[in-house]
Amino acid sequence: MNLYQTVFTGSKQALKVAEDLVKEVVEKKGKDCKVAFPDTAYSLPVIYAATGKKITNVGELEAALDVVRSLIVEEEMLDKLLNSGLATAVAAEIIEACKYVLSDAPYSEPCSGFISDPIIRSFGVPLVTGDVPGVAVVLGEFPDAETATKVIKDYQSKGLLTCLVGKVIDQAIEGKVKMGLDLRVVPLGYDVTSVIHIVSFAIRAALIFGAVKPGDLGSVLQYCSDRVPAFVNAFGPLSELVVSAGAGAIALGFPVITDQVVPEVPTLLLTQKDYDKVVKTSLEARKIKIKITEIPIPVSFAAAFEGERIRKGD
Amino acid sequence: MDEKVLSIDKTTLEMLDKAKKDGVKTAWDRKAELKAACGFGAAGVCCRNCNLGPCRVSPVPGKGVERGICGADAGVIVSRNFARMVAGGAAAHSDHGRSIALELYHTSPDGDIKVKDEKKLMKVAKRFNVPTEGRDIYDIAHDVAQAGLNDFGRQMGEVNFPPTLPKKRKEIWDNLGITPRGFDREVVSIMHSTHIGCMADAEPMIKMALRCGLADGWMGSYMATEFSDIMFGTPKSIDTEANLGVLGGNSVNIVLHGHEPSLSEMIVQAAEEPEMIALAKEQGADGINLCGMCCTANEATMRHGIKLAGNFMQQELAVVTGAVEALVVDVQCIFPALAKLSESYHTKFITTSPKAYIKGSVRMEMDEEHPLQTAREIVKAAIMNFKNRDKSKVMIPELKSEAIVGYSTEEILNKLDGVVNSQIGPMQTTKPLGDVIVAGVLRGAAGVVGCNNPKVQHDFGHIETIKGLIKNDIIVVVTGCAAQAAAKAGLLKKEARELAGPGLKKVCELVDIPPVLHMGSCVDISRILELVGSVANQLGTDISDLPVVGVAPEWMSEKAVSIGCYVVASGIDTWLGVVPPVTGSPEVVDILTNKMEDWLGAKFFIQPDPHKAVDEIVNRINEKRKKLGI
Ligand code: SF4
């Protein structure tokens, strides 16, 4: 299947999942049931940024499926491909919102799920000053925990904020990676769709710090591309859904680096099979220069550890 | 002259008005005077190959006279005429390549012409199996020249092919029996077989034409380009300006017209000499303003950013501005009409090549031993002519466009390196280009090339085709007079990416290039072969599998026919915007537009409407993508 068809297929799959889930929510909770993520003034941030509309109840959430549908135009041109990626993102947000409707606490330790506004505000400044030089979204599964740990710790030592999605979370735990917001390693969730929580982070950064008007999707994308130095590492076998989500990342200006063989697009979608080079490849792709010189002391030393408290058992 | 608008180029229309007022004639007037062209010639069914004739047979099968006196039917006559066009075009490129090879053979460290690009020399030496280890640069250069020259008159075996020729392609040629042997031999073969009483079968006749074309593209033109780069430098991206507005109001305007780069190189050098500039100022001019027309312009602009005054149909109009002190020409595509035309102005029309004397011109033959000296004399003659300029007759159009030129294959690879992740590599390959094509961000690539032809609206075909293609995310490379049309229309600027589709636009932003890349002169179409061959090799496919096409929207010369033949024979579908003289034989039309696909995986498309051509190209490219699974 060519890249375009893969992305379109993934987007349609995401739409189908979202449709089914919304249907379930309508049946279980009714159309008037309230929809919201915790601690945010931006409703469903991706949809809000794209359309300027706040979703408040299940009925509106159902209507938002049309946004997904309208973004899937199966024509083999780049703009359509990127839109289709955005469709997947919107679908993912709908799916995640449903989770929050169906359960009061859909996420539990170690996963963060939705990231609240206050956290974004606190991270925004170091992101702008370069103290947090970048955001690594690590998704999928490494061949082994050791490799995963090495890559994540490398990002951590360089002060990046690393978000984990999928099995890599377990690999990080196995590798004893110290996690937590203040340590700049945040497991988002095990489902692919939980990646939307970091996307909504970036998008809210545009609304909060970039003062971009909700509904002005072009400016939102431009802000993310110019100002939010994020990138994606997608490891292990890639489903169509993941590839279509990757197209969404590319629409935001975030390059995707994978260990799989894919039709590469220079600077945007790259294959790096050498795990020792993943970090450097990613930083170069996103043009991230590390301000902090690495200090060769036995313990990884960087801003990521500033918030670390030495607990008793350690 | 009928009142339909002759050109989409404003300066052209302005100058045509002026020509009328000045009472001088242009090619458009002569075209009108000729009235409707003879239908027999236009259909290719007129034969003058012996003195039994001329014979003309009916272009409609089963109606009227079907055979010439010798018994040749329409298929035979049309295919022979077609083949002779190819021979004519190939011969022009052969002789161009030969002079360049001879120049390389005569390079010396203290001569006027030196080896400028040693790296390229080494690369070319390798492909000719010339040893380089520990040898003097000039010994290598002379051996390379000798090896190249051998291919022109080779009697045994086959010509040397560059490594960019994919294996599969070569096998196809071998199986069809169209692998060229020696370049000149292929031209002679056609002249022989088209003689009365020789080849009388359209299919093998056309195959001979293909073989001759291949000698042109993959050998003669290829070598001309490589050797020119070795001596004069491999082009790098450089800014320039285009259209008649580049002529200077108070400068000594020298217009270089023709084809061979040695002429323009020498004149560029001479015109930069301080004594010359001082002399120009002494004569009351601000300086010397060099600009070019046709392929000499392309050569000089690619290497020095020399301004592009215009393309083929504008050559007379440059003189009509009244501001050209010297029009200096060498060979090919030079209207003999310039001699008479320049009598009406102060312009000195200077011919320099013994291969193209033109009655009524000022003859200043290039001294092969001391070309720079001749160039100085030419520049001096131009300067001294400045005082003769009749200011009341001068009218320079205001219009000119910025352009970036200089995209040799090497420069394209350099640009592509900019998007390669250094942790992944590799550098200096076509991989990024192959990648974006495979991924579908670029749907394909098109070479838009060729001439102008007053049968169609000047530049309209070029511009509409190019715009249509880039809008559909098909990256366009241009050479020849098509390139100048694009330059004039502002399509060679980075800003032109706004006219491109989303994928091409993105690629242009990432690589920092315009959506239309000027790759040089007509012989530099070999650069396109080099690029396409490299991509095919990179992807492990044949050229005919790739979503690439060639287009000649306004072609006119026999060279264009030879080019068309080698492009199709290389596996690239080729669109012709002007109908070739073949319509008198359904058999030949069927071979060109149908059968060739079975032979070569590519064929000719004849489509005078550029918008329809774009649609056809997009469909065809999508077909090829599908076949390849991309
Ligand atoms: S070659 Fe045959 S067709 Fe041609 S002019 Fe002679 S007799 Fe006539």
Ligand code: SF4
């Ligand atoms: S493109 Fe055609 S007209 Fe222009 S220089 Fe080449 S052969 Fe001559």
